[in-house]
Amino acid sequence: MLTETHPDAHCELDHGSPLELAVATILSAQCTDKKVNEVTPKLFARYPTAADYAGADRGEMEELIRPTGFYRNKTNSLIQLGQALVERYDGQVPGRLADLVTLPGIGRKTANVILGNAFDVPGITVDTHFQRLVRRWELTTETDPVKIEHAIGAMFPKRDWTMLSHRIIFHGRRVCHARKPACGACTLTKLCPSYGTGPTEPAAAAKLLKGPRARDLAVAAGVDPELVPAQAVQAEAP
Numbered sequence: 001m002l003t004e005t006h007p008d009a010h011c012e013l014d015h016g017s018p019l020e021l022a023v024a025t026i027l028s029a030q031c032t033d034k035k036v037n038e039v040t041p042k043l044f045a046r047y048p049t050a051a052d053y054a055g056a057d058r059g060e061m062e063e064l065i066r067p068t069g070f071y072r073n074k075t076n077s078l079i080q081l082g083q084a085l086v087e088r089y090d091g092q093v094p095g096r097l098a099d100l101v102t103l104p105g106i107g108r109k110t111a112n113v114i115l116g117n118a119f120d121v122p123g124i125t126v127d128t129h130f131q132r133l134v135r136r137w138e139l140t141t142e143t144d145p146v147k148i149e150h151a152i153g154a155m156f157p158k159r160d161w162t163m164l165s166h167r168i169i170f171h172g173r174r175v176c177h178a179r180k181p182a183c184g185a186c187t188l189t190k191l192c193p194s195y196g197t198g199p200t201e202p203a204a205a206a207k208l209l210k211g212p213r214a215r216d217l218a219v220a221a222g223v224d225p226e227l228v229p230a231q232a233v234q235a236e237a238p
């Protein structure tokens with residue numbers, strides 16, 4: 001069902017290499033993917049290699065990434081990431097979870113994003129949306145991200161893990177919001193044990209859909225797309 005609901009699901013951070021994805025995921029902490037994508041073209045052009053990050057001028061990098069917030073910490077992480085890659089991995093981002101998690105600024109969640117999207121190694125990305133949705137669906141009662149990752153991983157074929165993560169995160173960003181999920185305009189109403197957590201009345205729920213495909217999402221849920229206001233279509237998925 002999620003596959004049909006979100007045929008456009010993908011990694012929302014623009015990137016052209018494992019290094020670029022690693023950098024973008026570090027910048028995405030406490031920041032929208034859209035904002036990160038506004039900053040990265042200049043950043044990637046200025047620092048094409050790990051060695052460029054390692055030797056970067058701190059002030060210049062801070063200015064480039066300032067719009068993403070926490071720019072001092074993020075600059076530290078990027079410079080240290082570049083140094084670690086040069087010192088330990090010949091300037092290349094490694095393609096193994098055990099290596100990735102040893103790098104500055106890269107936790108297990110980020111490592112799985114990099115594996116799944118830059119190396120085609122299936123990975124489950126347990127972010128805040130993923131955690132909320134699998135609990136609402138009562139697929140697990142775990143609260144620890146690593147335990148959630150293992151519990152959900154056991155339910156789905158490994159080859160599907162990366163796309164499953166994208167689809168769940170897409171649903172969390174566009175339909176099943178933290179505060180007011182759009183239950184009355186959701187394709188999962190008949191399956192979801194938490195149906196009713198948000199408004200069930202189609203007119204109220206349709207207003208809560210977000211993103212450029214908000215009207216398609218309404219149609220998929222059997223709701224009149226005219227009920228989706230223009231600002232919902234323009235709204236950035238958080």
Ligand code: SF4
Nearest residue numbers: 176181183186192195
């Ligand atoms: S029915 Fe409501 S709680 Fe369940 S997935 Fe849809 S929006 Fe989320």
